[in-house]
Amino acid sequence: MSFLNLMKVAIRAIAANKFRSFLSMLGIIIGVAAVIIMMAIGQGSKESVRQNIQQMGTNVLTIRPGADRRGGVRRDPSEMQTLKPIDYETILKEKKFVTYVSPEVTASGQAIYGANNTTTSLYGEGIDYFDIKQWPVIKGEEFTEEDIRKSAKVCVVGKTIIDELFPDGAEPVGKMIRFKSIPFRIVGVLKPKGYNSWGMDQDNVIIAPYTTVMKRLLAQTYYSNIVCSAITEEMSNDAIDELTQILRTTHKLKDDQEDDFTIRSQQEMMETMTSTMDTITIILVVAAAFSLLVAGIGIMNIMLVSVTERTKEIGLRMSVGARGIDISNQFLIESIMISITGGIIGVIVGWTGTYVCELFALPTSIPLWSIIVSFAVCTVIGVGFGYFPAQKAANMDPIEAIRYE
Amino acid sequence: MEKKVVIELQDVRRDFIVGEETVHALRGVSFKIYEGEFVTIMGTSGSGKSTLLNQLGCLDTPTSGEYILDGTPVRKMSKSQRAKLRNRKIGFVFQNYNLLPKTTAVENVELPLMYNTRYNSRQRREAAVKALQAVGLGDRLEHKSNQMSGGQMQRVAIARALVNDPAVILADEATGNLDTHTSFEMLVLFQKLHAEGRTIIFVTHNPEIAQYSSRNIMLRDGKIREDTQNPHILSAAEALANLPKNNDE
Ligand SMILES: Nc1ncnc2c1ncn2[C@@H]1O[C@H](COP(=O)(O)OP(=O)(O)O)[C@@H](O)[C@H]1O
Ligand SMILES: [Mg+2]
Numbered sequence: 317m318s319f320l321n322l323m324k325v326a327i328r329a330i331a332a333n334k335f336r337s338f339l340s341m342l343g344i345i346i347g348v349a350a351v352i353i354m355m356a357i358g359q360g361s362k363e364s365v366r367q368n369i370q371q372m373g374t375n376v377l378t379i380r381p382g383a384d385r386r387g388g389v390r391r392d393p394s395e396m397q398t399l400k401p402i403d404y405e406t407i408l409k410e411k412k413f414v415t416y417v418s419p420e421v422t423a424s425g426q427a428i429y430g431a432n433n434t435t436t437s438l439y440g441e442g443i444d445y446f447d448i449k450q451w452p453v454i455k456g457e458e459f460t461e462e463d464i465r466k467s468a469k470v471c472v473v474g475k476t477i478i479d480e481l482f483p484d485g486a487e488p489v490g491k492m493i494r495f496k497s498i499p500f501r502i503v504g505v506l507k508p509k510g511y512n513s514w515g516m517d518q519d520n521v522i523i524a525p526y527t528t529v530m531k532r533l534l535a536q537t538y539y540s541n542i543v544c545s546a547i548t549e550e551m552s553n554d555a556i557d558e559l560t561q562i563l564r565t566t567h568k569l570k571d572d573q574e575d576d577f578t579i580r581s582q583q584e585m586m587e588t589m590t591s592t593m594d595t596i597t598i599i600l601v602v603a604a605a606f607s608l609l610v611a612g613i614g615i616m617n618i619m620l621v622s623v624t625e626r627t628k629e630i631g632l633r634m635s636v637g638a639r640g641i642d643i644s645n646q647f648l649i650e651s652i653m654i655s656i657t658g659g660i661i662g663v664i665v666g667w668t669g670t671y672v673c674e675l676f677a678l679p680t681s682i683p684l685w686s687i688i689v690s691f692a693v694c695t696v697i698g699v700g701f702g703y704f705p706a707q708k709a710a711n712m713d714p715i716e717a718i719r720y721e
Numbered sequence: 722m723e724k725k726v727v728i729e730l731q732d733v734r735r736d737f738i739v740g741e742e743t744v745h746a747l748r749g750v751s752f753k754i755y756e757g758e759f760v761t762i763m764g765t766s767g768s769g770k771s772t773l774l775n776q777l778g779c780l781d782t783p784t785s786g787e788y789i790l791d792g793t794p795v796r797k798m799s800k801s802q803r804a805k806l807r808n809r810k811i812g813f814v815f816q817n818y819n820l821l822p823k824t825t826a827v828e829n830v831e832l833p834l835m836y837n838t839r840y841n842s843r844q845r846r847e848a849a850v851k852a853l854q855a856v857g858l859g860d861r862l863e864h865k866s867n868q869m870s871g872g873q874m875q876r877v878a879i880a881r882a883l884v885n886d887p888a889v890i891l892a893d894e895a896t897g898n899l900d901t902h903t904s905f906e907m908l909v910l911f912q913k914l915h916a917e918g919r920t921i922i923f924v925t926h927n928p929e930i931a932q933y934s935s936r937n938i939m940l941r942d943g944k945i946r947e948d949t950q951n952p953h954i955l956s957a958a959e960a961l962a963n964l965p966k967n968n969d970e
Contacts, residue, residue, distance in 0.1 A: 317835050317836055318838070321835055332823065628819065629821060631819075632819045632821070632832075633832070633836075634780075634804065635778065635780060635807060635813050636807065636808065636813065636832055636833040636836065636881070637804050637805060637807045637808020637809070637833055637836040637837070637885075638804060638836050639800070639801040639804040639805070639836075640800060640801060640804075641801070642804075642836060714780050715775050715780050715781060718815065718819065
């Protein structure tokens, strides 16, 4: 039978059992929509993570104390105290591929102004920090080299701190706030950054000279990190080599000793993040794909019912000259049509669903290939799960089929 | 002048193996049927009529012996070759009509031609309309199968058997589900087709019908018991006219 006629027969068979056909399509619809939405969210989050990291500067390098031990091995506390002022000074002296360097110490706690207080993080940084992070002060001033030398009790603050501590809209610059009972004078306000893609409020920070935080607050002589920037993103690896050399020398490590510090580029961070996102996306998509498998089994079930129901029709068609292949084509086309129609509706639902997700501020982006893949998968499902019922129909004995009641 | 042989059976046997036992449904059947004959095949239940008809209709192949349909030996043919042969050379009429549900008369009649790539849709429709006119349903082309009476449905089925201009029309108890009046109408139709030169094989257990055919083959236990020509073919049209007019469609 010609393809066109096979299509007509299939449409008629589907139309004759509209509700049943719809139910068997429903699985495909849900499956395809789920795959598309999952992929769109996965892709969208990945893009937004990438943008975020790019905003932070792709040439940023972070030196952390301790060997590179990913995977949660408990560290010796002394291992976390390997970054010392000597390291910072040597880097400043010998750097070639590195432009900016800033020691970093961190503390968290309550910031208080008058009757208002808020929980926040305090970062002790060098003056290069604002250049490394490309994070300008929009009101007031950055703190100065002088402030660092004198361990001055000054700070710049993020927008959230202002919102929390000065809810009445008072001018913050020049005001004294307290962090863990130490008074800090606000000298500047940072440009707002908003939330990052893993939901952290980047404006909930106070940044003070690292010397102040180390001496007056933490009473420690080592750094939490040292942040640097390579001259360009492309020179990141040279910068890492250079820093490694410097630190190994200052730490007096022998050749057979492993590094007691870890240098991570933003590039690497991005790769780690996106590969994590990829893994999550794959897990979500695989889960959604399983629903497609279940949908395929549903179609197979319906097709088997349909074949049995139409045994007499099959017998008749065979007796008037339909070959096995004509019969199997007829049922295959029917199952392909069910799954592709389901696929089309699924793509539309997936699209709508993605749009709704976007309304709820989830970053999304529909990769075109996910739609193409959905159609391919639907066809494969139609053929794959229609094959067995179609074969069953094609192998019927016309004599018995036509007598079937 | 020798007439053309349409069907030739040479010692056809058909055994069915049921569990441990072998059922000999046909035990060596031989006959020739010539073009233009109207043959009734009769016999009691279990005598092998359906088995024989399945052989003649190429729905089944003999265990031994040979069947030659319109010059083509059938025994060694593959399933799909036989499907094609049925499509081109045979028209079936079944006891229970076997029309496609919710489908119009024309579409039902077109069905065999759907499996013949030599017909395009226009030719298919033309042939179907012609066949429906031949069975007196020229005015019911677009009626759906579920809107028709038994007699009308059987006419559609006969039109479907005619549409491919077959070498032989095979009818299996084609009047079995119909009342007397309608049965005679069908016989009138078969006699008309016979008069037009068609070859018809009509399986029935009703001895009366044999009187309206040109030849009668009696089966018993899978063998031919009698094979007689009918010198005095009765007219179904006359019989119909003499029937009391209490049944109508
Ligand atoms: N498919 C089959 N399997 C086993 N036995 C069969 C089969 N078809 C027919 N028979 C047997 O062959 C014999 C002839 O059957 P059949 O041709 O149907 O007779 P009829 O149509 O004259 O009543 C019967 O004994 C029947 O039981
Ligand atoms: Mg029978």
